[in-house]
Amino acid sequence: MSSSTVSVSAATPTQHPFQRKIDEVKPSKADINFVVMDYLISEGYPRAAHKFAKEANIQLPVQEDSIQSRVEIRRAIHAGDIDTAINKINDINPQILDTDPALHFALLRLQLIELIRSCTSSAQSDITPALTFASSQLAPRAATNPAFLKDLELTMSLLIFLPAETLQPQLADLLNPSLRREVASRVNEAILTNMGARGEARLRSLVRLRLWAEQKARETGKDLPPELPLGLLDTDGNPVEGEDAMES
Amino acid sequence: MFRRSSSYAAVAAGNASGGGQSQSPGPARSGAFSHLAHGGSNLGIQSNLSSPNHTRHHPRSLDADGHHNSMSTSWGRGGQLPSYSGQFGYLNSYGGVAPDGPPLSFFVPSYLRGSKHAEKLEELHRSRMAAQREYRSNHSSNAGSLSTSSSSVNLHKMVPSHRGMTHDVIERAPVFADEPVAPWPTRWSDVDKYAQLDVEDGGRQAKYAGTQKAHDEAASVRADYPMPRQCGIYYYEVTVVSKGKDGRMIGVGFSGPKVPLTRIPGWEPESYAYHGDDGQSFSNTTSGKPYGPKFGTLDVIGCGINFRTGTAFFTKNGVFLGTAFRDLKTDRLYYPTVGMKKPGETLRANFGQEPFSFDIDAMVQAEKAVILAEIDRTKLSARADRDKGPTDESILIHDLVGQYLAHDGYVETARAFAEEVIEEARALTGNDGELGYIEAAEDLDAINRQKIRAAILDGDIDKALKHTNAYYPSVLRDNENIYFKLRCRKFIEMIRRCNELNAQCHPPTPPSKRSIASNGFRNSAATDDYDFEMELDEQLGVHNGTAQWGTDNMDTEDELENKESKLQNLTDETIKYGMELKSEFASDPRREVKRALEDTFALIAYENASQSTLAPLLETSGRLPVAEELNSAILVSIGKSSTAALERLCQQTEALVAELADDGGPGAFINVRRDFLQ
Structure with a gap:
């Protein structure tokens, strides 16, 4: 049979030369599958990882052991249950937090934010627990590091503004779920590093590499098309296929 | 006096290129043959060129004017090949060995091990080694002609020389897959x-x-x-x-x-x-x-x-x-x-x-570490102002992975992943309602595509055609090439079924038993242009014999007869379909269409095509490319990319880094695959 491939891209006759270079790169599916598996394992998606091992016929990596406890820790942090998270981290290895004061501080501050959130949920609430926690747990640590102190001060100012409809962005960020997500992912990396695994999922580095390379290439005046779309969005800006296989 | 107007190109042209500068268009002949091809003035040079030692020379320093310097090493300057790809010539100078010489030497400086550039050169070296082996096996019987052919290869590729080649090299077209790779100094x-x-x-x-x-x-x-x-x-x-x-x-x-x-x-x-x-x-x-x-x-x-x-x-x-x-x-x-x-x-x-x-290894590593740290500091927020795609790295990666799994058909994984992501999002927001980006929309389209893909992978081309025409009516119209491939595949699948049925009707039979065969059940289908008719008749005749042989079991015989008539029908259908196919595409002028048609029709000439040289055509593995092609065409027809976003991301990254490496920039220190994908 003829092996000629269909020129599906012929629809765009004035193709940028760089687009051709992109099209000529033939990434190996095995590499991509490896990166996906690496991501599922290190970021803690155990069920997907097991299915993927079966469907793509690849082996589960060894770090898989810790995946369940890492998932539980992530869940606890996401839910704002920092106590549980800290206990579970210490179950794995107390050194993880002992050797990383910044991470420990970030967790405690997250706990303080949760306390403040619940303390200020109504006008009559008592803010004493938040104050006690701040002075007993965070203040001693903040004294050792100016950055910690600044973070603590900012966090404490929440007490003054809450409850509020609108907050200045700096404060709003503290209440944003993405802060929990960020801390959870730092904890996850710390656990992986502690176990001797590569801390960060390769896919994260890859996404950054892509971004960096585009920025650099544009800075140095390389001849690139104005946009390099990934194809996650269709022309109307709607997600394409995103999570489409969910209910089939 | 040694004015140099040389270039990679001249190097590429190699030793054998001595005559390139001269007026003589003929190939440089070796030794005794040289006078046959060349006039007197070049003779000495040519001889020198083809002497056994020539492989160690690197003729780079010649005057473009073609003045043969009196220095013994001066030859006519090589022609301008704006690439390193003059295969044999390059082979000569690269590593300093002729195709018939000892194995090419190749080394990678320690500080470049694992670099993209070293990988490219290693790959090039390997393909040269393979070419050398092939060359040897092709030429071992005729040692006298060795350098002759290598020289002529070069000469045929030559173009008139001109000066300023170095600039041409620098300003050459951007890197493509077969872009020559700049070698490093060796001597x-x-x-x-x-x-x-x-x-x-x-x-x-x-x-x-x-x-x-x-x-x-x-x-x-x-x-x-x-x-x-x-x-x-x-x-x-x-x-x-x-x-x-x-x-x-x-x-x-x-x-x-x-x-x-x-x-x-x-x-x-x-x-x-x-x-x-x-x-x-x-x-x-x-x-x-x-x-x-x-x-x-x-x-x-x-x-x-x-x-x-x-x-x-x-x-x-x-x-x-x-x-x-x-x-x-x-x-x-x-x-x-x-x-x-x-x-x-x-x-x-x-x-x-x-x-x-x-x-130096440490210095290169330190340089690389600086660049990797810079990459690590790169924040996705740079995308935010462009209002394209998710601005949160985690969400972007969720999307990439989810889309990849769905796109490439890891349905179960995609489902499990989506569930886990939803669980995560629920834990994060503490609120089932605020899932926003993660809303699970049933994507009819994905299911349709999966149906079509599954039908092709099952060999049920009719079903695939039906679905495709129902869901995506324009696709087959706009992609005649794919339509043609599907139609051919259908024919192949029919032959496959004929073969299968034939094998069932015709279990391995001892010849003695087979000789009993005599039965009026002959195919008398109207003769037509196809001489494969006769072949089929023979097959049918033989397996009719088998039917006779099985008379001790009525059920089996019934079944067999049933199968035989099925086979007969199928065979008729196949032939009819084949004629349709032929009449539909016979006038198609495209060579690949003609070739594919010939190959496909040839299948029927074999009694048992799966034992023939055309067997690869019958393999079920041939279904996958057709399915992938159709899938891509459908995706394109509905305005989606034929490549998963994650795959695209890899492609873009490689291409961008290559761009940053080509001028010795930071990309030179990055090996995307080795540093990021493994």
Whole structure:
């Protein structure tokens, strides 16, 4: 049979030369599958990882052991249950937090934010627990590091503004779920590093590499098309296929 | 006198290219044959060219005018091949071995191991080795013709030469997959050198054999290739074996291809060097700057260019001496160059064949670490203002992975992943309602595509065609090529079924039993253009015999007869379909269509096609490419990319990094696959 491939891209006759270079790169599916598996394992998606091992016929990596406890820790942090998270981290290895004061501080501050959130949920609430926690747990640590102190001060100012409809962005960020997500992912990396695994999922580095390379290439005046779309969005800006296989 | 107007191209053209400059269009013949092809004036040169030693020469230093210099090493300059791809010619000069010579030598300097550029060159080397093996096996029976053919290969590729080739090389078209890869220096050039400077020991050693030079003259030699900027950092070392009688006027550095070799490097424009007699550094001028210590016998001097920063440095006996030159123009070609003045002065080069005395590996690693740290600091927020796609890295990665799994058909994984992501999001927001980005929309389209793909993979082309026409009516209309492939595939699947049925009706039978066969059940289908009819008749005749043989079991016989009539029907259908197919596409002028049709129809000529040379056509593995192609075409028809976003991301990353590597920029230090995908 003829092996000629269909020129599906012929629809765009004035193709940028760089687009051709992109099209000529033939990434190996095995590499991509490896990166996906690496991501599922290190970021803690155990069920997907097991299915993927079966469907793509690849082996589960060894770090898989810790995946369940890492998932539980992530869940606890996401839910704002920092106590549980800290206990579970210490179950794995107390050194993880002992050797990383910044991470420990970030967790405690997250706990303080949760306390403040619940303390200020109504006008009559008592803010004493938040104050006690701040002075007993965070203040001693903040004294050792100016950055910690600044973070603590900012966090404490929440007490003054809450409850509020609108907050200045700096404060709003503290209440944003993405802060929990960020801390959870730092904890996850710390656990992986502690176990001797590569801390960060390769896919994260890859996404950054892509971004960096585009920025650099544009800075140095390389001849690139104005946009390099990934194809996650269709022309109307709607997600394409995103999570489409969910209910089939 | 050694004005140099050479280039990679000339090098690529290789030794065998001696005649390229001359008027004679014929291939350079070896030895005794040369007179057949060439007129008298070129004869001597050609003979020289094809002598057994020619493989060690690197004819780079010739006058484009075609003046054959009286120096023994001067040949007509090679033609201009703006690439390294003149395969055999390049093979000759690269590693200095002819196709029929000993195995090509290849080495990777320690600091470049694992780099993208080294990988490219290794790959090139491997394909050359394969070409060499093939060449040998093709030519071993006719040793006398060896160099003849290698030469003629080159000559046929030659184009008229012109000057300024170096610029052509630099401004060449952007990198494509088959882009030639710039080799690194491997030895001192046998020809790009001062005449009385001897190059010994396989090109590693350079010795001044002439008389003492006047104060402003010297004897210099360049390496065979320029320092490739694609390496990011290039570094080589020179050991002063002997500084001669009473001097150490030795210069180590690099120079452009046209810098006169009668001067010590550093004194001429486009040349840079560190001099042993005064420890000064010289760039483009005879007045030096205080730089490092003096050096002499047994000192090891290293010279490196950092193309990313446009700086050059030297080392002495493993000690870094600091930056010597800044603001180097990185779009120039710089050849490792040494120069000397006193008789007996001898320098030995290490282009990476041996461990270096300076820890250049650490320097390259440090450079890489700086770049990796910079990459790590890159924040996705840079995308935010462009209002395209998710601005949160985690969400973007969720989308990438989810889309990849769905796109490539890992349905179960995609479902499990989506569930886990939802759980995560619920934990995060504490609110089932605020899932926003993660809303699970049933994607009818994905299901349709999966149905079509599954039908093709099952061999049910009719079903695939039906679904495709129902859901995506324009696809087959707009992609006639795919339509044709599907139609051919259907024919193949019919033949497959005929074969299968035939095998069932016709279990392996001892010949003696088969001879009983006699039965009026003959296929009398109308004759037509196809001579495969007869073949089929024979098959049917044979298996009818089998039916007879099975008479002791009525059920089996019934079943068999049933199958036989099915086979008969199917065969008729297949033939009918084949004729349809033929009439539909017979007038198609495209060669690949004709070829595919011929191949496909040929299948029917075989009694058992799965045993024939055409068996690969029947493999079920042939379904996958058709399915993938149709899937891609459908995706394109509904305005989606045929490539998963994650795959696209990999492609873009590789292409962008290659772009940043080509001029010696930061990309040179990154190997996407090795550093990020493994």
